[in-house]
Amino acid sequence: MNRPFTFINSAMSADGKISTRERKQVRISGDIDFDRMDELRASSDAIMVGVGTVLADDPSLTVKSQSRRDVRKSAGFDEDPVRIVVDSKARTPLDADIFKKGTGMRIVAISSSAPKGKVDALSEKATIITAGDEKVDLALLMGQLSSMGIQRLMVEGGATLNWGLLSNGLVDEVFSFIGNIFIGGNSSPTLVDGEGFLKGDLLPLELISSETMEEGVLLKWKVLNK
Numbered sequence: 001m002n003r004p005f006t007f008i009n010s011a012m013s014a015d016g017k018i019s020t021r022e023r024k025q026v027r028i029s030g031d032i033d034f035d036r037m038d039e040l041r042a043s044s045d046a047i048m049v050g051v052g053t054v055l056a057d058d059p060s061l062t063v064k065s066q067s068r069r070d071v072r073k074s075a076g077f078d079e080d081p082v083r084i085v086v087d088s089k090a091r092t093p094l095d096a097d098i099f100k101k102g103t104g105m106r107i108v109a110i111s112s113s114a115p116k117g118k119v120d121a122l123s124e125k126a127t128i129i130t131a132g133d134e135k136v137d138l139a140l141l142m143g144q145l146s147s148m149g150i151q152r153l154m155v156e157g158g159a160t161l162n163w164g165l166l167s168n169g170l171v172d173e174v175f176s177f178i179g180n181i182f183i184g185g186n187s188s189p190t191l192v193d194g195e196g197f198l199k200g201d202l203l204p205l206e207l208i209s210s211e212t213m214e215e216g217v218l219l220k221w222k223v224l225n226k
């Protein structure tokens, strides 16, 4: 099945966490990495997050640089990429910043088990894509996004969505900024949560590049899908 070229961009602590055990957002990236993230957003057709990230961070997922917005507009694109929330049960708040800020299409991907009332309310704010019964069928969703012309997809987490995509072989590259903090906590979200791979079935990566960036390190990986 066709799917977009998909990369995860995330930031994690030196001990691999992406937020605290309270799931409170932690600023891990420095200014340079946030600007790199903004460039990635501006060069993507769509940006995807899980609803857990929306509930925890209320991200707008907009392009911040006005010059980058102008370039997108002059090329005939919306100033913001398509913004997608993967949200099985339609839990995305109606007053979320993803709806209040920015321009362009918003998509909420739900499963067929989502409550009808919530879906109807969200359909006023976003295009609804239904894929899967209990959880969103991510492979099916990717095929639908591809058929909509989305060729380059940026995923900004969080921990559970990253697992869902990686464990289904749906990710091509992973960019991870590792910051100079320890977060700790055996219940703090990591870059990849979910069930986890078992010995003998671990997901291999190929290092594309590593570079020191401010007080941290940026690693870029190619995912060696089976």
Ligand SMILES: NC(=O)c1ccc[n+]([C@@H]2O[C@H](COP(=O)([O-])OP(=O)(O)OC[C@H]3O[C@@H](n4cnc5c(N)ncnc54)[C@H](O)[C@@H]3O)[C@@H](O)[C@H]2O)c1
Residues within 6 Å of the ligand: 009, 010, 011, 012, 017, 018, 019, 020, 022, 023, 024, 025, 026, 028, 049, 050, 051, 052, 053, 054, 056, 057, 086, 087, 088, 089, 135, 136, 137, 138, 156, 157, 158, 159, 160, 161, 162, 163, 164, 165, 189, 193
């Ligand atoms: N540091 C970073 O770069 C970064 C980036 C994003 C999020 N975060 C943090 O991560 C945390 C959120 O991560 P999370 O794991 O709680 O939620 P998440 O953002 O990964 O969303 C998970 C939700 O997506 C939905 N979903 C539907 N179908 C799915 C499928 N097939 N596979 C997986 N998910 C599916 C489910 O409702 C699931 O609960 C927050 O604390 C946030 O601050 C950090």
Ligand SMILES: Nc1nc(=O)c(N)c(NC[C@H](O)[C@H](O)[C@H](O)COP(=O)(O)O)[nH]1
Residues within 6 Å of the ligand: 009, 010, 011, 025, 026, 027, 028, 029, 037, 057, 058, 059, 060, 061, 062, 156, 157
């Ligand atoms: N790259 C990155 N570095 C971080 O230090 C951090 N905490 C996040 N977190 C992921 C999520 O993308 C953020 O919550 C949004 O980046 C919020 O900002 P926006 O309103 O979307 O611009 N991401």
